[in-house]
Structures are given as C-alpha cells and as structure tokens.
Amino acid sequence: MINNYLKLQYKLLTRHFKATGLPIVIAPFLLIGICYLTYYLMLQYPVFGSYTVLLSNFQLLFLLTEKNRNDFLKNTFRKRDFHKIRLLENGILVVPSFIILLLLKLWIYAGALITLAIVFAFLIFKAFGQSIPTPFTKKPFEFIIGFRRSYLLILVLYILAAIGFYVLNPNLVLFCVAGIALTCVFYYQVPEPQFYLWNNRQRPIGFLLGKFRRGLLQCFLFVFPLLLIYAVVFSSGWLNALIVLGGILFLLPFAITLKYVAYPREINFPEGFALLLCFSFYPLILALFPFYYFKALKNLNNYL
C-alpha cells in the first residue's frame, strides 16, 4: 500500500519534471549538479550555508504538513501507515542535504535536520481560527498566500535576526533580511488563473508597475524594521543595510517580471537559470532586467 503511494508520488514528480520540457534522463544529473553546487557553496560559507540548507529544508518540510493534504492521507491510510508515509516522505526530502552535511562533518546541523524531519512527520498545522491573519488583507494576493505558506520560516528568520542583534552579529541579521527577501521572491512562483488577469482593467505597463510597487511595499513591510534596527545598532554598517535594500529593490521586480515572462506556466528552468545567474553575479540583473521586462509586457498583452 505504502509502496504504491510512493510510486504514485514518483510518477507525479516525473510528470512535473517532464512538464518543464526537459528529458527525464537528465533529472538525476541535475540533482547531483545542485547537490554539488550546494556542497561547494557550503565549503565557502559553512555557517550561513548550513543555515540556508536547514531553513530551506524547514520550509519544504513545513509545506508537507498542510492540513488538507494530511487529512487526505489520514482518510486514505491506516494511522500506522500514515505516520510511516509521512516519515518516509520527510526522510526522502532531507536525504540529499543530510548527506552533504555529513560529508562536511557538520554533525550538529545534520542531527538538527533529522530531528526536524521526524518532528514535522507528526505535526499538522491548522489555521489560527478560520484563516491565518496577514497584514495584507486589502491588497491580495501573492503576499497573502505566500505569507500563509511560509509564516513559520519568517518567524524563525525574525528570531534569528533578534539573536543576531543580541549577540551583535551584523552578518546574521543581514542573512535573515536576505532570507526574508528571497522567501518573498518565491511568492511569485505560482501563476494566477487567466480569469484573474482578464479581470484587471490595467494595460500591461500599468499592471506590471503596480505589481512592482505593491510587491516592494509589502516586502519592505517585512524587512524595513530589521534594517532600521540594524542601521541603529550597527551604525557603522549602515552602508551594508543600504546595499541589501538596494538589492531587494531590483530582485523582487525582476522575479515578478520573470513570472509574467513565463505566464501562464510556472517559472521554469530558463527563468530559474536567469535568476541563478543574477544571484551569482548580482549586477547582471541590471543588464537582464530590460530584456525580460519588455518580454513580460509583450506576453501580458495577450491576457490584459
């Protein structure tokens, strides 16, 4: 029974991969490539690299605890099988990161990762009351949905930032700010149904600029308090705060642009690759932005 479920999950994964247009045979190589890149980056930045790996896994494990999904599994399988499935799913998910952490002899982080996988297998997060409150109610929808899917990660990042202030570690605070901004970038991963775009009265240029404005305002709502405290507590490092702020100013609109370049499909390898290139050499964003911006406008013309 469990075997069949896992086979089905594997089938679903391969279908998702095939939908990207890439042949399935390259999937294992891609996974190895990503693992190698992660390993390499962690060799360069062992502390923040480990944090990133732990927090990324934390968010993925959290997504698997979604109530409706778990209700379905509970209704379908016996209680013992349900827990076995959840443990297996979490185990499979963290295996690559776990191996990397072991190879780097980061025992504590590896232990923490396994603990997280086990704890999350027994947790189901229900809504607070009817729905999770957000500060974005009147301005739907990416940040509302994104926040409800990642509030725990945002909370952890805020706690880490508070620790950073407490132990006077400016890098940890900036890492948290960057982490929050990156989380916000992922809010734009899922495309809305065509009806939602059709319903909009704006022309592509107004629509896109409106999205930039709203996205930045909502993102700043998360990061601005941290940056402000940073500028006060680490007054000599205010320039770093400004650089991070400037980085977000381009990164988020770039992610929004990529979303509407790819629309109506999800952001995929070509756009993901562009984003990755910009992460490895940030100024590239300035060169790529106009190209993708006009591409997005052209694509939006078909829907608005």
Added chain:
Amino acid sequence: MIELIHISKSFGQYQVLHELTFTFEDGKVYGIVGENGAGKTTLFRCIAGLETASGQINANLEPLKNHLGYLTSDPYFLSKLTGEEYIYLLTDARGKSIHNIDERNIFELPLKEYASSYSTGMKKKLALTATLLQDNSFYILDEPFNGIDLQSSIILTEIILRLKAMNKTVLISSHIFSTLKDTCDEILVIEAGRISKTVKKEHFGDFEEEMKEKILKKDIDKLWL
C-alpha cells in the same frame, strides 16, 4: 449594447460557434439556453475576450472587458485566500475600493474563511458578490442558479431584475427554465453552435410547452422500452 457580427470559433477541426450574429441591448436580460456542449460557455468566453474568435464584437463601452462582470460556471479560487480577500482582489483590479464589506455581504457568507473551502453554492455566491461589487455595465452569468439554495435563488432573481432596472445588460445561461422566465426579456436557443431560435417574453409559455413536448417524447419513453 453588445453587438456580435459573424462570430465563429473552432478548436482545431471542431467548430464550436458558427457565424453568430446578434445584438444585446442595454437594460435587457437575455437567457441563453442549449444542451450541454452547445457552445454557450464558449460564446461567453469569446464575448469576454478570454477566447479569440473570428468576426466582430462591438460594444458601446470600450474596451468591453473593463465593463463586463463575468460569473463563470465554476469559479476558481486560489487556496489560502479568504472570501473577503477574493472580493478585494476582484474589485481592486477594477479600481473600485470597497469599505463596508460586511454590510454588503447579502448572502451572509463566512468571508473570513478560505474561499477554496466553501461549498459549491457558497463559491458561486462569493464570485457573484465580487462581480456585482465591481459595478459593471454588462454581466455574463454562466449557470448562476446552479448549486445555490432556494433563498439565494430568490435574492439572485431580484438582483437580476434590479440590474435590468439600472439599465445594465445581463446574459444568463441556465437549465432552470422558471428562473429564465422570471428574469429574461428574450431567450436565445443555441444548437450545435448556432442560434436556432430567439423567443420574446410574450412567447415564453409556448416555448416551454414546445420544449417539454419535444424533450419528453424523445427521451423519457426510452426508459420503459
């Protein structure tokens, strides 16, 4: 006013709409009837601009889509978005700001709950509320009575009549003839993508009888063959 001139639509080899020509006038309610797959929803999607079609669609307010409220037969809601947020999303997209949302919640929907968890009828009522709050000039209501309770049906009928009184143009598709009889000025019968008949209000009674006779004779008797 919405004017359709020789509207045709094909999906590959399959032609769904054939040279439809008709004018929907202001302040009138039109019923669109036809069997499943006759092309009603495709026609609505073409008018809304969600599908491209050959021919011409003209309106006295341009662009038409910015003045059109479209209630789809199966409204889609993103997960983790509450009813209230859905209303804000749709009205904000049309540049309308709604303040007293609880007072305007005439269907008494649980607006603080996730819309994706609503029942079929509640989803329909939520989508309808949002569409109405956009304050459009034209409305397309695709199967608005499907899945909603008796009380809400009565409210919906009254809403359609109010829209008409406000000089709005309303296009409704429904399989429930009594609801069309109560609200429409004219009914268009679509058969295999063609307007096979238009029936004015004064002939609704005859039309109902004719339909009953045709359908009952054709189908029910087969059960007891």
